[in-house]
Amino acid sequence: MANVSGWSDRMDVNERVERALVRHLRDRARPSKLAAAVDHALFPGGARVRPCLAVGIAIACGDDRPQVTDAVAVAVEALHCASLVHDDLPCFDDAAVRRGRPSVHAAHGEAMAVLAGDALIVLAFQALSDVSAEAGERLPALLSIVADSAGMPGGLVSGQALEAEEVCVLEGYHMAKTGALFIAAAAGGAAAAGGDVALWRRVGEGLGAAYQIADDIHDRAGASGSLGKPTGQDALNARPNAVDAYGLDGAVARLKSLIEETAASVPDSEAAAPLRRLIRAQVDRFVPAHLQAAIA
Amino acid sequence: MANVSGWSDRMDVNERVERALVRHLRDRARPSKLAAAVDHALFPGGARVRPCLAVGIAIACGDDRPQVTDAVAVAVEALHCASLVHDDLPCFDDAAVRRGRPSVHAAHGEAMAVLAGDALIVLAFQALSDVSAEAGERLPALLSIVADSAGMPGGLVSGQALEAEEVCVLEGYHMAKTGALFIAAAAGGAAAAGGDVALWRRVGEGLGAAYQIADDIHDRAGASGSLGKPTGQDALNARPNAVDAYGLDGAVARLKSLIEETAASVPDSEAAAPLRRLIRAQVDRFVPAHLQAAIA
Numbered sequence: 001m002a003n004v005s006g007w008s009d010r011m012d013v014n015e016r017v018e019r020a021l022v023r024h025l026r027d028r029a030r031p032s033k034l035a036a037a038v039d040h041a042l043f044p045g046g047a048r049v050r051p052c053l054a055v056g057i058a059i060a061c062g063d064d065r066p067q068v069t070d071a072v073a074v075a076v077e078a079l080h081c082a083s084l085v086h087d088d089l090p091c092f093d094d095a096a097v098r099r100g101r102p103s104v105h106a107a108h109g110e111a112m113a114v115l116a117g118d119a120l121i122v123l124a125f126q127a128l129s130d131v132s133a134e135a136g137e138r139l140p141a142l143l144s145i146v147a148d149s150a151g152m153p154g155g156l157v158s159g160q161a162l163e164a165e166e167v168c169v170l171e172g173y174h175m176a177k178t179g180a181l182f183i184a185a186a187a188g189g190a191a192a193a194g195g196d197v198a199l200w201r202r203v204g205e206g207l208g209a210a211y212q213i214a215d216d217i218h219d220r221a222g223a224s225g226s227l228g229k230p231t232g233q234d235a236l237n238a239r240p241n242a243v244d245a246y247g248l249d250g251a252v253a254r255l256k257s258l259i260e261e262t263a264a265s266v267p268d269s270e271a272a273a274p275l276r277r278l279i280r281a282q283v284d285r286f287v288p289a290h291l292q293a294a295i296a
Numbered sequence: 297m298a299n300v301s302g303w304s305d306r307m308d309v310n311e312r313v314e315r316a317l318v319r320h321l322r323d324r325a326r327p328s329k330l331a332a333a334v335d336h337a338l339f340p341g342g343a344r345v346r347p348c349l350a351v352g353i354a355i356a357c358g359d360d361r362p363q364v365t366d367a368v369a370v371a372v373e374a375l376h377c378a379s380l381v382h383d384d385l386p387c388f389d390d391a392a393v394r395r396g397r398p399s400v401h402a403a404h405g406e407a408m409a410v411l412a413g414d415a416l417i418v419l420a421f422q423a424l425s426d427v428s429a430e431a432g433e434r435l436p437a438l439l440s441i442v443a444d445s446a447g448m449p450g451g452l453v454s455g456q457a458l459e460a461e462e463v464c465v466l467e468g469y470h471m472a473k474t475g476a477l478f479i480a481a482a483a484g485g486a487a488a489a490g491g492d493v494a495l496w497r498r499v500g501e502g503l504g505a506a507y508q509i510a511d512d513i514h515d516r517a518g519a520s521g522s523l524g525k526p527t528g529q530d531a532l533n534a535r536p537n538a539v540d541a542y543g544l545d546g547a548v549a550r551l552k553s554l555i556e557e558t559a560a561s562v563p564d565s566e567a568a569a570p571l572r573r574l575i576r577a578q579v580d581r582f583v584p585a586h587l588q589a590a591i592a
Contacts, residue, residue: 027449028447028449030448031449031457031458031460031461032461033461034448034453038448082414086410086414089407089410091407091410092407092410109387110387111387111388111460112457112460114387115382115453115457117414118378118382118414118417118453119447119448119453121414121418122443122446122447122453123447123448125421125439125443126443126444128439129436129440129443129444132435132436132439139435139439140425140429140435143421143424143425143428143439144425144428146421147418147421147422147425148422151418151422152325152330152415152418152419153324153325157330157411157414157418158326160411161327161408161415162327164329164330164407164408165328165329
């Protein structure tokens with residue numbers, strides 16, 4: 001648990017993630033217009049929940065190969081940003097605004113947005129490749145975790161594609177669209193540090209499910225623009241939303257039990273408290289104040 | 297050289313590539329609309345030059361881990377098809393036709409075309425992940441070769457992005473847009489079989505350069521539709537073309553010397569003859585008959 005001090009101060013973990021993103025991107029960001037679009041997609045970031053989760057879990061597992069941990073954090077954040085860039089394109093959500101400023105295609109054009117997303121998907125694997133020597137015998141598990149979280153049949157790309165299917169089951173949609181990357185962050189953080197991948201995968205599943213329900217509640221009951229994005233988008237884009245499925249009270253109750261179960265599933269250690277805080281923080285970010293009393 | 301019979305009959309190599317593509321895609325092609333778009337992008341293929349090159353070079357190196365060879369072949373073909381799907385999008389070439397039939401976005405819509413390209417990029421890495429146990433100590437080199445051929449700074453994505461730069465040097469553009477994947481096929485085929493990666497990388501560089509010049513000559517002097525795509529596209533899209541840079545005679549002379557040098561750089565072995573034929577076949581496919589006499 002040598003590096004747990006890096007996680008006890010949450011700011012350190014965020015800074016570590018930012019430094020890792022810069023490090024893996026810096027020497028390869030070319031040509032200039034593509035580099036600018038990729039930079040726009042990655043910096044400044046949102047809450048960096050996924051990479052912070054990966055780092056936090058790696059720390060809980062001992063973080064004995066910190067360069068490998070950092071690469072996993074970069075991989076999950078790069079995939080997340082890639083999916084945002086492509087989801088915002090005119091042929092999907094046609095979102096002109098992301099995180100309170102122009103989306104990548106609004107600022108850099110559609111062509112550069114498509115390529116920036118592509119480059120970010122590849123960057124996830126380049127980050128793993130950058131640390132293949134340090135990763136050693138852990139590389140196969142990391143490659144599998146990252147690739148499957150992104151691709152078919154159950155990763156991000158399939159999750160996004162589910163929106164176009166006539167029958168889109170809410171759980172399967174949430175699992176692929178959101179859960180897959182939380183699972184990759186959790187399982188990848190554990191695998192980077194030689195931890196118990198199956199155990200931490202379940203934590204990722206729980207947090208991913210909670211995150212998606214919280215996001216759905218925000219989309220229906222939150223203040224537009226309060227998280228740097230408009231609300232009401234699911235109805236506008238005919239996407240499944242947990243509030244439709246369970247009602248607002250039902251969704252809030254479901255979120256509450258998910259948060260409790262997931263926080264309880266974190267094994268006790270010096271790193272447990274900040275991880276549980278990270279999990280509970282998803283409520284604070286997404287759920288409107290007047291509904292938080294029902295969850296706390 | 298146990299498997300050289302698989303290469304002495306060219307049909308066998310093509311069939312091996314098709315089977316490998318089906319094998320790595322089959323169990324993960326979901327959901328249905330995305331699967332249909334990916335299938336459209338991959339089947340039926342074009343000449344499968346890159347994966348056949350990878351398999352041919354692996355055979356020349358002994359092909360002692362054929363599953364790993366196959367995965368490399370799938371990876372380079374998946375990346376190639378991904379780049380075609382995204383390059384055809386309205387925000388790039390806006391090509392309604394590819395290989396004599398509707399392009400992916402024309403047939404499946406823009407959203408599915410974006411996602412199919414994304415899924416194919418990821419499939420390249422899933423294919424490597426599928427054989428990580430067999431690849432063993434060769435996995436890091438394979439991951440590096442495949443990732444760098446696709447991403448920044450010198451891979452496919454950067455090559456496509458160079459089209460948007462004010463100053464686009466022809467050699468750098470060709471190297472990234474076309475050369476990178478030929479290099480990955482050659483170096484990856486060698487790495488899959490434990491061969492001399494640096495030596496075969498040079499063969500890939502030569503073939504990639506020859507292929508791009510042949511393609512440029514076809515675009516300027518070929519019959520429109522004769523390769524399943526219209527000619528004159530480089531001028532229409534203001535892309536650099538070797539015929540502008542060197543003149544038609546100069547481009548043909550350059551192609552001739554590249555083909556000779558590249559064929560000569562193939563080390564003598566039982567597999568050398570079919571590999572040299574593959575290299576020369578790029579002339580037959582792309583260069584109009586009335587110009588071939590100058591090359592033969």
